[in-house]
Amino acid sequence: MESIQAIKQRFGIIGNTQSLNRAIEKAIQVSPTDISVLVTGESGVGKESIPKIIHQLSHRKHNKYIAVNCGAIPEGTIDSELFGHEKGSFTGATQTREGYFEVADGGTIFLDEVGELPLTTQVRLLRVLENGEFLKVGSSKVQKTNVRIVAATNVNMFEAIEKEKFREDLYYRLSTVDIHLPPLRERQEDIHLLFRKFASDFALKYKMPTIKLTDAAVQMLLKHRWGGNIRQLRNVAEQLSVLEQNRTISADTLKSYLPTSGTNLPAVIKTSKAESDFSSEREILYKVLFDMKSDLNDLKKLTLELMKNGNGKDVEKKNESLIQKIYGNDDEDDADYEEDATENNEVLSIPEHSSNHDKNEPVLDKYHFAEEIEEEETLSLHDKELELIKKSLERHSGKRKLAAAELGISERTLYRKIKQYDL
Numbered sequence: 001m002e003s004i005q006a007i008k009q010r011f012g013i014i015g016n017t018q019s020l021n022r023a024i025e026k027a028i029q030v031s032p033t034d035i036s037v038l039v040t041g042e043s044g045v046g047k048e049s050i051p052k053i054i055h056q057l058s059h060r061k062h063n064k065y066i067a068v069n070c071g072a073i074p075e076g077t078i079d080s081e082l083f084g085h086e087k088g089s090f091t092g093a094t095q096t097r098e099g100y101f102e103v104a105d106g107g108t109i110f111l112d113e114v115g116e117l118p119l120t121t122q123v124r125l126l127r128v129l130e131n132g133e134f135l136k137v138g139s140s141k142v143q144k145t146n147v148r149i150v151a152a153t154n155v156n157m158f159e160a161i162e163k164e165k166f167r168e169d170l171y172y173r174l175s176t177v178d179i180h181l182p183p184l185r186e187r188q189e190d191i192h193l194l195f196r197k198f199a200s201d202f203a204l205k206y207k208m209p210t211i212k213l214t215d216a217a218v219q220m221l222l223k224h225r226w227g228g229n230i231r232q233l234r235n236v237a238e239q240l241s242v243l244e245q246n247r248t249i250s251a252d253t254l255k256s257y258l259p260t261s262g263t264n265l266p267a268v269i270k271t272s273k274a275e276s277d278f279s280s281e282r283e284i285l286y287k288v289l290f291d292m293k294s295d296l297n298d299l300k301k302l303t304l305e306l307m308k309n310g311n312g313k314d315v316e317k318k319n320e321s322l323i324q325k326i327y328g329n330d331d332e333d334d335a336d337y338e339e340d341a342t343e344n345n346e347v348l349s350i351p352e353h354s355s356n357h358d359k360n361e362p363v364l365d366k367y368h369f370a371e372e373i374e375e376e377e378t379l380s381l382h383d384k385e386l387e388l389i390k391k392s393l394e395r396h397s398g399k400r401k402l403a404a405a406e407l408g409i410s411e412r413t414l415y416r417k418i419k420q421y422d423l
């Protein structure tokens with residue numbers, strides 16, 4: 001049997017608290033069996049590694065591992081996603097489809113946020129757990145599957161049972177073994193260790209020197225409540241790594257990255273509010289960075305045009321839409337935007353396009369060099385922007401108006417970005 005230490009290394013788990021070690025040990029112990037496991041713990045404590053450990057150490061490891069986020073699938077389609085459907089069973093069911101329980105036969109299914117499952121789906125799940133039987137939506141033919149189930153939740157299941165949102169029989173069937181992951185504030189000795197690991201990862205990712213905390217800042221880190229747990233700690237380390245020029249972080253600087261409310265409040269199970277307040281602060285900062293980068297690109301393009309042509313009037317005429325964009329024009333139409341987007345792409349490929357203009361070559365070579373560096377630096381920022389837009393659209397079920405308001409940009413700008421990223 002692999003040691004706890006080896007498992008931590010293999011799955012990138014940092015920490016040495018006894019309760020964390022106990023949780024990993026339990027995962028190792030149950031892995032060779034087919035026992036259902038329920039992983040519990042607040043949001044952001046690292047529940048997602050446990051089902052991976054269980055699957056990888058089990059005899060099922062060569063078969064499928066499917067992770068399903070039960071909270072993210074609409075109520076109307078979840079039965080079909082999990083159990084499949086027959087052709088013609090509902091409008092749009094043009095083909096018979098296999099569900100995850102059929103596809104993962106012989107493997108493991110991780111039901112994340114299991115507390116969010118609709119009651120009707122809970123009935124189907126109970127049947128699979130009891131005798132491995134299920135029916136496709138719209139079918140009366142009983143099918144068999146051999147799937148090991150690991151579930152996770154960050155909600156208080158007893159409360160959910162009391163409010164009749166979760167079936168008690170299913171809860172007991174799912175939680176034959178309960179693996180609890182402790183909140184970060186109960187893992188004092190791991191906090192600084194985790195922070196140092198994240199700081200070094202982000203230094204590598206963003207190609208910057210590693211940030212370091214002063215002693216007072218370490219104390220502040222240890223005292224903080226960490227409502228969003230390790231996910232929040234990671235976010236703070238990321239923001240500091242990207243935004244702070246002075247790589248030695250004082251307590252005052254750190255304080256400005258920590259949400260102030262609720263620091264000394266007792267634990268509550270679901271703290272997604274604190275998490276989302278926190279991430280919106282980060283989102284604003286990223287947005288400022290994206291806007292600056294985009295302006296800089298436009299200015300570079302204009303400067304290059306000026307260097308190439310010298311004649312200010314011609315340049316002004318040729319780059320009318322670009323000039324409008326830089327000096328404020330929230331009203332330009334989408335066709336203008338299309339044009340701008342193409343021009344921006346050209347900025348990155350100027351040397352190829354212009355290689356026949358010999359007299360400009362030294363200038364362009366220099367420019368190309370600058371562009372290459374710039375492109376590398378902005379790649380991760382673009383990823384972030386894309387992620388931000390996707391998340392916002394998801395939060396507002398694709399409603400652009402609401403997403404744009406949340407992102408602090410006009411609906412038209414959002415529309416352009418959606419096109420730009422092919423969303």
Ligand SMILES: Nc1ncnc2c1ncn2[C@@H]1O[C@H](COP(=O)(O)OP(=O)(O)OP(=O)(O)O)[C@@H](O)[C@H]1O
Nearest residue numbers: 012013014042043044045046047048049154230231
């Ligand atoms: N012990 C750990 N060492 C290193 N990174 C960790 C550890 N625990 C969690 N993380 C990181 O913290 C983040 C949150 O973990 P994870 O997604 O597993 O949380 P969760 O418990 O599933 O939360 P939620 O209930 O909100 O889904 C991930 O980026 C994960 O890689």
Ligand SMILES: [Mg+2]
Nearest residue numbers: 044047048112
């Ligand atoms: Mg999770």
